[in-house]
Amino acid sequence: MERRYDIDWLRVIAIGLLLIYHIAIIFQPWAMFIGFIKSDEAMESLWQPMRMLNIWRIPLLFFVSGMGVHFAMGKRNIKQLLLERAKRILLPFIFGALAICPLHFLIFQKYYNMPFSYIPNAGHLWFLGNIFAYVLLLSPIFYFMNKLENGKFKKILAKVMSYVLGPFIMSGFFLLEVGLVKPQLYELYAQTTHGFFIGLIAFYFGYIFMYSGENFWKTVTTWKWLYIGIATALFILRFTGYESISNMYLTSFESNCWVLGVFGLAHQNLNKPSALLSYLSPAVYPVYIIHMVALYAGAWIMLPLELTPLQQFIAITIFTFLFCFLGYELLLKRLSFLRPLFGLSWKKKIKATAQEVTV
Template identity: 35%
Template sequence: MRRYDLDWLRVFVFGLLIFYHVGMFFVPWGWHIKNNVEYTSIRIPMLFVNQWRLPILFLISGMGTFYALNKRTPIQFSTERIKRLFLPLVVGMLLVVPPQVYIERIANSQFRGSYFDFWPAQSFIGVYPEGNLSWHHLWFLPYLLLFSLALVPVFVSLKKNPGGRFITWVKALISRKTGLFWFLLPLYLMESLLEPFFNITHALIGDWFAIANYSTLFFYGFLLMTVQDNFWNTVTKNRRFYLYCGLIGFTLYLGLIMSFEDSILVHFTEALLKVFNLWSWILVLFGYAATYWNRPSRALTYCNEAVYPFYILHQTITIIAGYFIMDLSWGFLPKFLYLVIATFGGSWVIYEFGIRRWKWLRPLFGLKLKKAFTFSKEIKSVPQGK
């Protein structure tokens, strides 16, 4: 049975990613290009979103893997993952990411000349940040591909033994309101003991904390779908409790990092509050989505297909649009709205009138190779949500 709430959550989180990357243009954190005025006041909402946006994406990806393996053999699944992850990554690195690097270089006076002076002659020389070859925001794809291929034997074993001792134990554990918090233990150990020695680089090679952390979350997603009835019953029944946990967790976490200098005690406390906070909000989102979003709709049919091309395209459009306003005297709100509209609008135009309608373009952006239909024709076969 299809979980429409997972489709909605996927669309929601990737949509939120666009707002987050627009925010990175303004917040005083490192990013590819920056506005001429930085706004410290938006750090708190940015920090709030940053806590759980990537963890829930890897969880949802693990859940999707459960469904994919239901319809495919391990070989078929691995082949499909390579087509839908590696091919868009290559296309992205060749065509989508280079404009971002070019804008960054000319904004920082590191290159002079037109884009076609830069691409392809200069765009593939050296590895970013020293060089120009990069996957930038598409780093999610090689990590997901690695986890998908490496964990196939584990997933096949779990699917073959749904009544095994481990699955039986997990079912009993998560049937209790607080049982899901036991999943925090590996996350806490990695956050407290591994993260200080391996900063997240998104370079894959040597990015040991990110690999360990994100692969664990990916595995959690598959595992929770293996015991899905127990999981969904628990999160829907206790969603308000998890909401209180999230509010308390983020408040304490924010108070700690704003009030105390770093020390060994503060580090271990911060790590605990961080994983408690992010896990609580993940449970909140799953609980409320399962309650209110688990139904088909015409909009979901369209958005669920569009979300992957939007993810591939969006940051390039944001950076190009941002370059033309970065030194203007506009205030925060006009610039923010301009970037949001430009990013969503530009992504939609390219998707709707290019990627979606041109059969040969679809697999290059992770879509199934099928005849593309107009929006009005395609949704006629989809039941209207109640």
């Protein structure tokens, strides 16, 4: 199966953006309401680009995760797939909920002189729990589809994906989800019914896009600027605050347009090997797992310093990335007993193809 470097890059970029997004929350006046340490001086202007990002960053990760399953299924039967996903996703999810998530909650309580307490929960690792559930739910369907690899369904799907509007068949499912679930906010994904079903749909269509073949990638590459143009127009409408016109159905469609445009840009520009990518691909999963501890520690250290909000943001960002990558380089990838707990292969000599990893 052809190696897809653009998909590897999308995982890396999406998780990098997620780190910056979470750091930006610290400088919003509502940060404490969702359990983040809050800067005394808000920087609300920082949130404007985040408003553009936050409606497609998580769906993008679920799309890529579904694509990863397509690659993994090419080498495994259903029993092997479930066992491999249990090792790579379920084990880090359980370990993280018990041993990693408590750390940033304790830092939060220490910062605000609150009594120490913790009830085990998924925290920022909710994403892993969702993915494992999707693998359990959808893998039988995916294996059935693989048995019909040369059937009419795949041929029709490939034909549909060759048209500019073809990839938008997914939008009907996302619009239906908005109508049935009625989320309070489109971007409120973590541990919500809305987040579960948005992820399920994105995961499924990530697989479908890979299954349909090269036509999908030719289409999104050819029409990427149309998709991005539509997304930009819808974002401007949303940004202006014309609530009587802008609504969650349009936000859902905007999200799909961003994702398709990003797929096209990545396929055209990033589908090539890179030494940097070879390093980052296995690193982003453990970095994702520990980044909240790094972020809270950075806020605890940097916020009391006499710095401007912008300087604090830059300092916390640098601290977070250094903490995560030094932790990965010096500990997580080198200690054999830690590797499986952070989603890395169980033995150093075994190198997993990054695009097979669903996070």
